[in-house]
Amino acid sequence: MSNQIFEKNLSVTELTKLIEKLESSPFNYLAVEDGENKIVIGKEVVPTINSTIVANTVAQEAAPVAQAVAVAEKPEVVEEVVAEPVQQKQKVEVPEQEGVVTITASTTGIYYAQSEPGAAPYVKVGDKVSEDSTVGLIEIMKVFSAIPAGVEGEVVAIHVEDAQLVEYGDALISVKVK
Numbered sequence: 001m002s003n004q005i006f007e008k009n010l011s012v013t014e015l016t017k018l019i020e021k022l023e024s025s026p027f028n029y030l031a032v033e034d035g036e037n038k039i040v041i042g043k044e045v046v047p048t049i050n051s052t053i054v055a056n057t058v059a060q061e062a063a064p065v066a067q068a069v070a071v072a073e074k075p076e077v078v079e080e081v082v083a084e085p086v087q088q089k090q091k092v093e094v095p096e097q098e099g100v101v102t103i104t105a106s107t108t109g110i111y112y113a114q115s116e117p118g119a120a121p122y123v124k125v126g127d128k129v130s131e132d133s134t135v136g137l138i139e140i141m142k143v144f145s146a147i148p149a150g151v152e153g154e155v156v157a158i159h160v161e162d163a164q165l166v167e168y169g170d171a172l173i174s175v176k177v178k
Helices: 012-023
Strands: 029-034 037-042 053-057 066-070 100-104 109-112 134-140 143-148 153-158 164-166 171-177
Touching (some): 012 037, 134 171
Parallel strands (some): 037 053
Antiparallel strands (some): 029 037, 100 171, 109 164, 134 143, 153 171
């Protein structure tokens, strides 16, 4: 095919003929380029291009229709986005204190301090807890596991925030044992 398609305006009929030829061929797309001008016609996914005209067709049994999309003559400048490096979570170091037990995460997941958004937290600093008191939840893949206090006493510190990712063994809550 010669570059004469760029020397004149391509009519819808001529474009339709190109599309029909492509659809009956074993090729996935057709690209014609002349300097800054480029036409790409594709059966499925058209490769990413900077072009003047892009024609992308999808064969539909009911109504095969070709769509032509005009793209700006000068490629749009896209601002480069650079992802911030992921910072390692600082593990909370809880100093050992006599008579204080630290409740730790039994698994890796998302820690929740309350049963649902807007609800009161399970525990606050100063609250009394028993061995079977729930002090939070850990969610793994939409499965929630209750975290029991395991001791009787008073909450003296909460080391994690609501909806924070915790890992196995992370300090969650410190309880002063009776």
